Amino acid sequence: MSSHLDELYQEVILDHSRNPRNYHKLEGATRVIEGNNPLCGDQVTVYIKMDGDRIADVTFQGSGCAISKAAASLMTANLKGKTRAEARHLFEEYLRMVTTGKVDPDMSQKLIAFAGVHQFPARVKCAVLPWRAVVNALGDDPPAAPVSTE
Amino acid sequence: MTANMCNASAASQDLDLESVRGDFPALDQQVHGHPLIYLDNAATSQKPRAVLEAMQRYYERDNSNVHRGIHELSNRATTGYEGARERAARFINAGRAEDIVFTRGTTEGINLAAQAWGRRRLGAGDVILLTEMEHHSNLVPWQLVARQTGARLEFVPVTGDEGLLDLDRLDACLSSRVRLFAFTHVSNTLGTVNPAAELCREARRRGIPTLVDAAQSAGHMPVDVQSLGCDFLAFSGHKICGPTGIGVLFGRPERWAEMDPYQGGGEMILSVGYEASTWKEPPHMFEAGTPNIAGAIGLHAAMDYLDRLGRGRIFEHDQALGEYARERLSTLPGIRILGPPRGRAGLVSFHLRDVHAHDVVTMADHYGLALRGGHHCNQPLMRKLGLDSTVRASFYFYNRLSEVDRLVEVLGIIQQYFNRGAA
Numbered sequence: 158m159s160s161h162l163d164e165l166y167q168e169v170i171l172d173h174s175r176n177p178r179n180y181h182k183l184e185g186a187t188r189v190i191e192g193n194n195p196l197c198g199d200q201v202t203v204y205i206k207m208d209g210d211r212i213a214d215v216t217f218q219g220s221g222c223a224i225s226k227a228a229a230s231l232m233t234a235n236l237k238g239k240t241r242a243e244a245r246h247l248f249e250e251y252l253r254m255v256t257t258g259k260v261d262p263d264m265s266q267k268l269i270a271f272a273g274v275h276q277f278p279a280r281v282k283c284a285v286l287p288w289r290a291v292v293n294a295l296g297d298d299p300p301a302a303p304v305s306t307e
Numbered sequence: 308m309t310a311n312m313c314n315a316s317a318a319s320q321d322l323d324l325e326s327v328r329g330d331f332p333a334l335d336q337q338v339h340g341h342p343l344i345y346l347d348n349a350a351t352s353q354k355p356r357a358v359l360e361a362m363q364r365y366y367e368r369d370n371s372n373v374h375r376g377i378h379e380l381s382n383r384a385t386t387g388y389e390g391a392r393e394r395a396a397r398f399i400n401a402g403r404a405e406d407i408v409f410t411r412g413t414t415e416g417i418n419l420a421a422q423a424w425g426r427r428r429l430g431a432g433d434v435i436l437l438t439e440m441e442h443h444s445n446l447v448p449w450q451l452v453a454r455q456t457g458a459r460l461e462f463v464p465v466t467g468d469e470g471l472l473d474l475d476r477l478d479a480c481l482s483s484r485v486r487l488f489a490f491t492h493v494s495n496t497l498g499t500v501n502p503a504a505e506l507c508r509e510a511r512r513r514g515i516p517t518l519v520d521a522a523q524s525a526g527h528m529p530v531d532v533q534s535l536g537c538d539f540l541a542f543s544g545h546k547i548c549g550p551t552g553i554g555v556l557f558g559r560p561e562r563w564a565e566m567d568p569y570q571g572g573g574e575m576i577l578s579v580g581y582e583a584s585t586w587k588e589p590p591h592m593f594e595a596g597t598p599n600i601a602g603a604i605g606l607h608a609a610m611d612y613l614d615r616l617g618r619g620r621i622f623e624h625d626q627a628l629g630e631y632a633r634e635r636l637s638t639l640p641g642i643r644i645l646g647p648p649r650g651r652a653g654l655v656s657f658h659l660r661d662v663h664a665h666d667v668v669t670m671a672d673h674y675g676l677a678l679r680g681g682h683h684c685n686q687p688l689m690r691k692l693g694l695d696s697t698v699r700a701s702f703y704f705y706n707r708l709s710e711v712d713r714l715v716e717v718l719g720i721i722q723q724y725f726n727r728g729a730a
Contacts, residue, residue, distance in 0.1 A: 165669070198682045220695045222663035224665075
């Protein structure tokens, strides 16, 4: 097995894709947003419960590849308790990491598993889809339309 | 060794596979340290040297604009372009070269028919009959024209995973409200070869014109518009060893006569005034602007190339590979294979339990295998089958049985990889 592929499919990613965390509908969600990748059919629905400016809880459901599922699972684990500004900052650092491979020193260990994605440009969208959905949902005026990678 | 394998071996020998492969520069390369195994032919085929050289020759010696010029190069370009039209007519046994319109590809051909014919001929309450297995390119153009005219779409059902049209329902589907029946000859997702001649005959008996999407068939089997009995037939150059950006729409003379222009501009006009214009007869009426001359010339070379090999032999080879692949793939645990067990075209679409199609394709790529993963521009059908994506391996005459063996081997490695550490 090429080590290149092992960088993409890290153990933590395979684990979260097989056993996604926070994988359920969220009762009392204050925001629900759908994300689609029309090229491959990946689909994710993210449920967010806000407590003032803070994300009290976030969960998801959907279907997709190992990368998109693990990305959504690890995203929910990392966003709980964050303020909107913190969540947006984390997204920006995450996006930089999966597109360039550059890792912010403060990046959570588990999210670093996605640094290898930058070597697979066709798969960046998979890693980013659930994040885009959340960042859109965190806007002051969340969009009614689903978020698309295109 | 199975009967299928014997057939495939015989077909390969007939084709002199190794010499044929030598004609395709792109096949001879390493991808991620492995020899390329190109199994994405339903998306686009590779190009033989003869096609590349014909286009190069045109640009180096004959490049000019067609139809308008009087000088030598323009004459040569016009001869080349119109020669390609005659060649395309022979390729599908159209009676007249004038019944061939050059397009950008199958998609544009269908859009042309939908807009130039459908918009004029369809009205509120009319039905455009399609099938549930259409590529988006033979669905969305009809949705657009339905919205413009008030017509509505109906669909011949697909039976399920075996992917056949439910012909018992055909009679009821071909109701008196149907104004056009458009269907694919070969499904790009299921590998089903539809009984196109029978479908055209049933429609014709009821006075319903037909459009055949031949994107997956024209380069893979003998296609004869007269024996099919269709009114329109569309295909692309790039899937049949030709360049991208060129395709063919065949139409019967009586259908052309019912049509408005598709686009306006140069090339298609007789005389132009500030307020109004008149235009040429078909096919030029449908070819506004400078056409893809080099593309038509490349397509000419591709059609020559395919007919030298023989599309009958190509089909035998494709089918043998498709059936062999289906048989070998069925040994993998947790695999769900779409499409008919027998009589399929040279493509196999499948779903692996526990590994998503995208992950399969990414990993296979690192073994030099070019596959396709996704919904294959067939979202409604995938939804009906309860799938979000499949992996597709699609073959052409230059593929070997040993490449199918390698595919199965690599899929086994991928399954093991994704199951590592799993309970």
